[in-house]
Structures are given as C-alpha cells and as structure tokens.
Amino acid sequence: AQTVTQSQPEMSVQEAETVTLSCTYDTSESDYYLFWYKQPPSRQMILVIRQEAYKQQNATENRFSVNFQKAAKSFSLKISDSQLGDAAMYFCALTQGAQKLVFGQGTRLTINP
C-alpha cells in the first residue's frame, strides 16, 4: 500500500525567511508522481508543485522548490522569501496512475510578520 507521512504538524517562519516542509512516502511502484497542495483558510485545494518520479531534476515554481530524493523516498518543499499569503495547510500527495491521490496528514504553516 502507498503511504505518505508528514511528520511536522505545525511549522512557523518569519516573513521573508525560508522554510522547508518534510514529506516521506512509501510505494512499490517505479513510476509515480508527487505533489504539494496548499489549503488556505478558504479551504480550496491549490496545486503548488508537481514532480514526476522519473525526472531527476527537482521541480521549481517561482519561490517554491522541492528536494526529491527517490532512493530515500523523501520529497520536501522549500518556500523561499515567505509571504503572509503563504500561510496555509500544506499537503504532500502521491499518485500512481490516475486512480487516486494518497495524502499526508498535512503541515500547518504560520508566517510571522
């Protein structure tokens, strides 16, 4: 069975600083995709970044980047120059094929002004 674990229930960072959210996963598949979703207080699930397992290069989207360590089954999210609007729950998710997303428990990120 596929599992996703986020070991940090809560994190906080000063505005303009950098923060890293951790995620580990387990799957027996060699071809899969990993995602980070953001859920602000509005409760909308917003795609932040995506990584294909077959790509060695880490994905980046503006201030968001990942550190994908396939052998270690680790997929962390780095947010640079944190902004107040980054405050949200962040979910790591794993999919194989199109059948379902398996989510972690989430990390609540607070940005301190």
Add this chain to the structure above:
Amino acid sequence: DADVTQTPRNRITKTGKRIMLECSQTKGHDRMYWYRQDPGLGLRLIYYSFDVKDINKGEISDGYSVSRQAQAKFSLSLESAIPNQTALYFCATSDSGTGISDTQYFGPGTRLTVL
C-alpha cells in the same frame, strides 16, 4: 469563472436524510473524483470515475453512492446520512489525454454537517 464547481458549499442536515452533493466542471476533463477530508486525516478517496460508464469505489465508499450524469457532472449521494459523515467533501478532475494526466484539480469543497 471557476473550472470545478460544487453545490452546495455548506449544508446542515439531520440523521437519516438523503443528501446529494453535486460537482460540475468546465475543464473538459474525463476523470472525476470525490474525496472526504476529516481533521488530521488529510483527504481520502470515496469514488472515482474515468468516464461516464466507468465508476469505481475508493477506500471509504461505504454509505455513499455516485452518479456520473455526463462527462462534466459527477454527484455524490448519502442515502441515509449519519453524524460521522460530517466532513469536508471535495470533487476533483484530471485529464487522461495529456502528459500531465495524473494532476488532479479540486473544487472549492462542500462542508456537510449531519446532526
């Protein structure tokens, strides 16, 4: 305009009532999903559909049913609601026709409370 819409956005009902949650999308995607979110548990899959004639159970389908009325519409029903079905419900879509077929896009969610 939102690409994935859900109605209602909030609903309070009583134990034993039948409830239908609706999802519509204008993204042209063929695959649709229903998830449930409980505090501390992340999202869990209830049902998914790869096209109008294809419906599949997810990990927590007991007590729920679905209907795929058209490619753009996917409804979730609770035949007889019970309090532990109180949760936030999300619809999602994905597109099998592109190289990013595994990316799912979510609706705004429906908060359901069963008293």
